[in-house]
Amino acid sequence: MFVDKAKIFVKGGDGGDGVVAFRREKYVPEGGPAGGDGGNGGDVIFVVDEGLRTLMDFRYQRHFKADRGVKGRNKNMHGANADDMIVKVPPGTIVIDDDTQEVIADLTRQGQRVVVAKGGRGGRGNTRFATQSNTAPEIAENGEEGQERWIVLELKVMADVGLVGFPSVGKSTLLSVVSAAQPKIGAYHFTTITPNLGVVDVGDGRSFVMADLPGLIEGAHEGVGLGHEFLRHVERTRVILHVVDMSGSEGRDPFDDYLKINEEIKLYNAKLEERPQLIVANKMDIPEAEENLQEFRRKLAETGTDRAIFAISAAANQGIQEVLYKAADLLDAIPDQPLVEEVAEVEERKVYRLDKREEQDYTIRRDNEDFVIDSPSLEKLIKRTNFGSHDAVMRFARILRNMGIDAELRRRGAVDGQTIRIADFEFEFVEHE
The missing domain is CATH 3.30.300.350 (GTP-binding protein OBG, C-terminal domain)
Known part of the structure; x- marks a missing residue:
């Protein structure tokens, strides 16, 4: 099962308490303060692990709490800092504060890390409060509470090539033919309701990851249908394969379908319009498809759009290899870098000095x-x-x-x-x- 959204609770560890203690040595009858500071609480840190592909683990564990710092001790001994809690997430995970909807981090690279809940500072022992007027203070601070909050994790599929198009145009069939993936295939809309991933072997030593993404409908940029659930995955793909049912088997006009899908993508994120896109004219084994393809080419030329069109039949496994070669060539020409801007990590710890x-x-x-x-x-x-x-x-x-x-x-x-x-x-x- 593919899980691409989860809501979890995170809490940094509380700081350890400082202590009130005094020197008790045989030849020091009036020993001064000797209370140590408490240790800092552990942070909750997300780290990207390329071995993960879904947010499935977060369905079964929704609370993540780091350990608290150790309490201070006498003889000016500080308590130990707690270990940080490391939580592994798949590449492509966006971390969002549930209360403010602020994007905390966009995690895309192996090993990338972000502190999502900071541990509290340890409290100060009474040694810290000694002054000339009070040489034996009986003051010690409690440890600071660790940061806590609910956060939402959203996973955008990290695929090289994404298949887009209206429902039932043959995207799942194409993925099943070119890879070992086994997506659910059916003759009804939204057979695919979650992204399916497959590794495609081009045949010349090159390979790439292809994603069969849920079908779009009009109004998707406003959340209609699968809406944003679909479009956020499109943002991650480096090359788009726009699959069109050229046979018009459901009574729709192929060119009108093509325009509507691109309009939804553009309205969601204008930058996606610049993403390399290949047009895959599918179901060419059906008699009406050839005539529709000629009309499609004519209308496309009138718009001034210079996009390659590949006529295929995924069901009959015809014309597919040329599409794979072209997609691999485009990927080779695109720098391998994140397609979204990274969000600055959590700000530095603030220390409050109330006497100022x-x-x-x-x-x-x-x-x-x-x-x-x-x-x-x-x-x-x-x-x-x-x-x-x-x-x-x-x-x-x-x-x-x-x-x-x-x-x-x-x-x-x-x-x-x-x-x-x-x-x-x-x-x-x-x-x-």
């Missing part, structure tokens, strides 16, 4: 009688603060004061004992004399 005035970001609003402070950086600080420690609580209060939040609350009318909310935490406002 320039990074003080917050807004204050009223919610009935309460004051609510919205601040991403403060929410991070709360998660890293151990409120069971008096020193840590005092440090948190000092940061709020240095950020000007105390003064702003007072200016807005906050009084002693009034409730202040930051994220899911509630505090009482205390008026200092």
Whole structure:
């Protein structure tokens, strides 16, 4: 079964907690702080593996969580960083953030990698908080939570040659004749609903991968029918074989079919119009086909389009070899490089230093009688603060004061004992004399 779309959950490992510890040595009666930092959590990293061809594995495992960092230890020993979680994906995988629909990465090359969920920083031990005024701090940070999110994986077939055309024009039959692939073949529309891949041996030492792609219908660029499920695979092919039912066996005009398919491709992505394309006039073993082919050539010439037309019968295995030679020649002339622009990998890890005035970001609003402070950086600080420690609580209060939040609350009318909310935490406002 070919799986070309999957939705999964990824989470970087949490950072290990820092610790509060002091030197306890025989001849050091008043040893200083000796709490080590926690280790960093592991990242979740996607790596391209050419041995994979589908997203099948992601049907059975949908959650990927990296390990958390090791907690710090005494004697200034830092906790170990967690190992990264490596997840292998097939070439042609596009990684999309499910919430924002932002494209995180477009993975096309063997070994290409991207961090999709960063691990959290380890918390700092009390050694880091020693100052001249507080030489024995009892402050240690909790580890930072790892990044987590739902992401969507979309696989665009990585094929050299793609077969396009209306349903039931003979694409699957052609693929079955020129390769060892065994696509489902039937006399009804959308027999092929997922791409089939086959390796084609040209016969002169050359070979290439051919994809039989699901048939198109009008409105596909807007998602009608298989729509985008089809068109995103066309983007990957380096050469397009446009298969046309030249017999008109279903009552359609072959040239009209040709125009409609190309229009759908152009409306989806204008750059695809420039992709090398060969016209394969199929079903030439049917009597009406020859007359239709002559009319097709005349109409094509009137448009000024200079595309080669190959008359074949896939069912009778006639005229196919010339198409394969020409497709191989075109592939030889095209640079072997990704056909889509790569997306920059995830930005560098940001380190928040809340004691600096320039990074003080917050807004204050009223919610009935309460004051609510919205601040991403403060929410991070709360998660890293151990409120069971008096020193840590005092440090948190000092940061709020240095950020000007105390003064702003007072200016807005906050009084002693009034409730202040930051994220899911509630505090009482205390008026200092």
